[in-house]
Amino acid sequence: MAAVTQFAQAGARREIAVAYGAAVVLVAWWPSRVDRPYGEGLHQALSVLHAAGIAGWLDYAATERLANVVLFLPVGWLVAAFLGTRRGWAETILAGTAAGVALSLVLEFVQSALLTDRVGSIADVLANACGAAVGAALVAVSDARARGRSAMPSGAAGARGGSSRRR
Template identity: 40%
Template sequence: MIRRPVAAVLLACYSVLVARLTLADPSAGRWAFDLGWHAADVASDGRLSWDQTEALANVALFVPAGFLLAVVLGRPLLAAALTVLASACIELAQQQFLPSRVPTLTDVAHNGLGGLVGAVLAAPLSRVGTSAARAN
């Protein structure tokens, strides 16, 4: 089981990565986009379009965030809601300050789905951690 302090440190580090990928000029994260495109191309045997790959990447980007946030908070539904809020803030910042970015509500939906998946995956850990804390 991952402990809350460890999850909090990992979440902070991962948040920096997400900020770097989403709040900088797209060329700064080119390596991540190229890696994601290559992985999706290999995994799908070339059957995924760029739009499909981008949607899956937006989901995948927020799975760790939802997971770690759910572990830290011990409340998976709140963690999922906060990932949607964080994604909406990212898209708003892109719209206001980064003309080279293309913010969309679809990105918020895909990021939110990823956050939900991560939070759901962490839910059993949240229950175990809460039960263990009550037992002590």
């Protein structure tokens, strides 16, 4: 059995999921932007990088989007680890992504409707969905490698008469 699937069966999974979920809700529903105390420092750090000719593409908005992607990696990872990949890699990634989108829509709706200093954003939902998809894909690839087969369908799998999908 793959290492990721073994983790999904371990007793610690609920505690990890609850702790992570609480952290996401705390960050998303904090009354003001959580980066407010660090905003000036982040701008200064980016200025230093840009002055050194490093990461000129990385501005404050890109940093915020990247943070959203990273924040939702565990959503996809946890959902995929809980469900396993026996139904196939595509279903695993789709389930992790769908969970990320659903959670993100709820969080962004509450930000828009109830938090006066926060603004819900479809761009955040898309970044969060990307993070969840990558997290779920990491599980699918890890599980496939542990089983000794390709994570993605290929012509070679069909030529051997095999399939990358388990029934």
